[in-house]
Amino acid sequence: MAELEIRDLHVRHEDLEILKGVDLSIDKGEIHALMGPNGSGKSTLANTLLGHPGYEITQGAIIFAGQDITEAEPHERAKAGLFLAFQYPVAIPGVSIANFLRMAINAKRDEPIGVKEFRGQLETAVALLDVDRSFTSRPLNDGFSGGEKKRAEILQMAMLAPDIAILDETDSGLDIDALRTVAEGVAKLHKSQGLGALIITHYQRIFHYVTPQFVHVMLDGRIVLEGGEELVERLEREGYDQIRQEHGAVV
Amino acid sequence: MAPLSSADTETATRPPRHREATLYAPLAGASARTALPESAPVGDAASLLAALREQALSSYEAAELPVWRRSGFWTTSFAPLDLAALEVHHHEPAAADGADVPLPQAAAKRLPERARAGRIVQLDGSVISVELAESASAQGVRLCSLEQAAAEGSEAFHRHYSQRLTSDRNKLEAANAALWTGGAFLHVPAGVVIEDPFEIVSVLGSAGSAQHARVLIVGDRASEFAVHEYTLAEDFEGQALHTEGFEMYLSDGARCRLAHFQDLGPGEVYDATTRVVAVGRDAFCHWLPALLGGHLVRQHLELAVTEPGGDMAFRGIFFAEDAEMFDMFAVDLHEVGPSGGDVHWRGAASGSARASMEGLIKINPGAQQSHTYLQIHTVMLSPKARIDAIPSVLVSADDVSASHGGSVGELDEDVIFYMQSRGLDRTAAVRVLVEGFFEPVLGELADEPLEGVVRAKIAEKLAAARAEIEAYAAGR
Numbered sequence: 001m002a003e004l005e006i007r008d009l010h011v012r013h014e015d016l017e018i019l020k021g022v023d024l025s026i027d028k029g030e031i032h033a034l035m036g037p038n039g040s041g042k043s044t045l046a047n048t049l050l051g052h053p054g055y056e057i058t059q060g061a062i063i064f065a066g067q068d069i070t071e072a073e074p075h076e077r078a079k080a081g082l083f084l085a086f087q088y089p090v091a092i093p094g095v096s097i098a099n100f101l102r103m104a105i106n107a108k109r110d111e112p113i114g115v116k117e118f119r120g121q122l123e124t125a126v127a128l129l130d131v132d133r134s135f136t137s138r139p140l141n142d143g144f145s146g147g148e149k150k151r152a153e154i155l156q157m158a159m160l161a162p163d164i165a166i167l168d169e170t171d172s173g174l175d176i177d178a179l180r181t182v183a184e185g186v187a188k189l190h191k192s193q194g195l196g197a198l199i200i201t202h203y204q205r206i207f208h209y210v211t212p213q214f215v216h217v218m219l220d221g222r223i224v225l226e227g228g229e230e231l232v233e234r235l236e237r238e239g240y241d242q243i244r245q246e247h248g249a250v251v
Numbered sequence: 252m253a254p255l256s257s258a259d260t261e262t263a264t265r266p267p268r269h270r271e272a273t274l275y276a277p278l279a280g281a282s283a284r285t286a287l288p289e290s291a292p293v294g295d296a297a298s299l300l301a302a303l304r305e306q307a308l309s310s311y312e313a314a315e316l317p318v319w320r321r322s323g324f325w326t327t328s329f330a331p332l333d334l335a336a337l338e339v340h341h342h343e344p345a346a347a348d349g350a351d352v353p354l355p356q357a358a359a360k361r362l363p364e365r366a367r368a369g370r371i372v373q374l375d376g377s378v379i380s381v382e383l384a385e386s387a388s389a390q391g392v393r394l395c396s397l398e399q400a401a402a403e404g405s406e407a408f409h410r411h412y413s414q415r416l417t418s419d420r421n422k423l424e425a426a427n428a429a430l431w432t433g434g435a436f437l438h439v440p441a442g443v444v445i446e447d448p449f450e451i452v453s454v455l456g457s458a459g460s461a462q463h464a465r466v467l468i469v470g471d472r473a474s475e476f477a478v479h480e481y482t483l484a485e486d487f488e489g490q491a492l493h494t495e496g497f498e499m500y501l502s503d504g505a506r507c508r509l510a511h512f513q514d515l516g517p518g519e520v521y522d523a524t525t526r527v528v529a530v531g532r533d534a535f536c537h538w539l540p541a542l543l544g545g546h547l548v549r550q551h552l553e554l555a556v557t558e559p560g561g562d563m564a565f566r567g568i569f570f571a572e573d574a575e576m577f578d579m580f581a582v583d584l585h586e587v588g589p590s591g592g593d594v595h596w597r598g599a600a601s602g603s604a605r606a607s608m609e610g611l612i613k614i615n616p617g618a619q620q621s622h623t624y625l626q627i628h629t630v631m632l633s634p635k636a637r638i639d640a641i642p643s644v645l646v647s648a649d650d651v652s653a654s655h656g657g658s659v660g661e662l663d664e665d666v667i668f669y670m671q672s673r674g675l676d677r678t679a680a681v682r683v684l685v686e687g688f689f690e691p692v693l694g695e696l697a698d699e700p701l702e703g704v705v706r707a708k709i710a711e712k713l714a715a716a717r718a719e720i721e722a723y724a725a726g727r
Contacts, residue, residue, distance in 0.1 A: 050672045053664070074671035075680075083672075090666045094690030095683055100673070103683065107674035139687070156673065 036218035083162035183209030307428035363700035397434025458489025515545035532558035571604035592623030600636035
């Protein structure tokens with residue numbers, strides 16, 4: 001069984017059925033791309049996987065590391081090794097990145113992390129994301145630019161070392177340099193930590209830096225098409241309309 | 252002031268709703284001393300004090316317990332207080348050397364282990380211990396009970412006592428001026444710089460206790476020092492009363508960091524406090540009251556720039572829980588210019604607590620080139636909690652800048668989810684959120700032990716409200 005198994009997932013949000021039966025399996029060390037137009041349900045899937053209280057699972061199950069986490073609290077999912085890089089990371093005024101990370105790391109451990117060990121991990125992560133060390137003293141996402149927020153997301157991912165990460169449009173709103181830094185960061189974590197990832201995006205460009213082995217296309221709350229890397233290029237060339245026409249009967 | 256009863260609906264006998272700023276404006280900077288009759292003998296500290304006590308006593312006897320009716324939902328009423336049932340409790344003072352006096356439990360629990368320049372402790376009506384570091388004493392610093400300062404004929408007492416406190420605005424203010432006992436007096440002479448803080452501690456010992464505390468602090472020219480005041484109560488059931496008249500005068504170029512930790516515990520404790528800080532020429536005060544507990548807390552806090560070049564940073568924190576009611580009035584008064592001000596308060600409420608925070612910038616005629624800013628930020632942690640944040644600006648000069656801002660918020664579920672998605676459970680996430688909310692002000696204490704004390708109390712309040720905060724979230 002794969003590390004993350006999504007089975008026949010139906011989800012309601014604000015009285016609308018958004019996901020209408022999603023099946024997806026992601027194993028450690030695999031890079032998956034989830035593509036689809038706005039409103040197709042990609043972010044709903046991301047939020048549901050982490051247990052956002054605003055999303056109600058009406059049918060189906062989420063199995064992670066052999067455990068049914070369909071009803072689990074968000075923090076329990078995080079502790080089990082799931083991570084979500086948010087499309088719109090929120091600000092936490094008054095809490096520095098470093099302090100927040102220390103709390104998050106300690107939440108996973110029985111004994112608090114040692115000062116030296118923490119500093120070592122932080123320095124490695126800072127180097128990976130090409131940010132200044134002073135970055136981690138700033139209040140998390142408070143007054144950050146779009147690029148800084150996304151870097152902070154990947155920095156947290158590097159520090160928390162999840163088994164499976166969901167990256168919800170991490171590439172959107174980034175200039176090309178920031179995109180490269182962020183994408184290469186993901187690729188390095190994939191290589192060094194065996195990170196498995198579900199990369200949610202509209203666009204092809206992030207895949208210049210990190211190559212997906214599996215590509216899934218979502219339309220109207222269902223995955224309608226699956227394939228390999230070549231599917232990314234096809235989408236870029238043809239857009240979603242062509243696929244919508246081909247799979248209209250399913251929708 | 253007319254008494255209020257439930258049957259009383261006659262507007263003629265009922266105080267009108269008002270903003271504190273409106274009542275205050277004509278009295279800004281007033282002093283009980285100006286109201287003394289010319290015949291009063293005030294040539295020395297003791298006779299001045301006697302005359303002021305006598306004047307206050309007649310106000311006290313004439314007045315009813317105060318009721319303030321505010322705009323909107325708010326009424327602050329001391330009428331439920333059974334004043335006749337309360338007494339001033341006295342305790343044996345320490346031996347002359349001041350050593351080995353055990354702290355009252357509430358103080359032992361809160362006060363941090365730390366280096367300090369001195370400490371004076373009042374339990375109920377009596378000062379029970381005074382200690383002063385030798386280095387401070389050698390430089391002429393005086394720390395003693397206010398009673399003693401008056402009895403010794405202190406020149407600083409004679410010059411400043413009640414210089415900017417009134418005694419006739421309400422019954423409890425009058426009670427304090429007429430009936431205070433013990434008290435604290437701190438005089439830092441010219442040019443003396445003391446790094447460690449002076450601690451002024453008052454503790455209500457038991458139900459039935461009325462404590463009228465009085466503090467006078469004088470910082471002479473170019474002195475620099477820090478004061479931490481702790482206003483505490485033991486854990487008891489039943490009524491008790493803390494009144495306080497606090498005044499601080501900073502002369503030319505003096506600098507003071509002043510902070511208060513106020514937590515009057517879970518009993519039915521009423522707090523009626525007036526504090527005034529007067530900042531002289533080129534002097535500076537960083538003032539941070541942290542108001543963290545009491546059944547009914549009424550505080551008038553006034554920071555006045557009285558001479559050109561005075562500057563101040565006025566910070567504040569409050570957190571009302573359960574059925575607590577806080578009524579706060581913070582004034583940033585500019586009597587002359589040029590002067591600087593910056594007022595920044597942050598407050599929270601949980602349970603069915605109510606808090607009214609009125610902030611006023613007042614710039615007097617002729618106080619040109621005064622520049623100041625007032626902001627009040629609040630967060631409500633339960634659906635029944637209410638916070639009223641009212642900024643006012645009264646400006647009577649034309650070459651000034653004065654503005655205000657603020658926010659009223661609830662817990663942001665998206666932020667909580669964000670933190671949960673990183674592994675923090677809901678309780679921890681809420682705590683991080685609320686601590687982060689207070690941090691911009693709390694961090695300015697720039698004093699780790701005291702920050703720890705305030706943080707611990709905030710954490711206790713959050714822990715107590717845990718179930719309700721979770722229910723609130725689930726219901727939204």
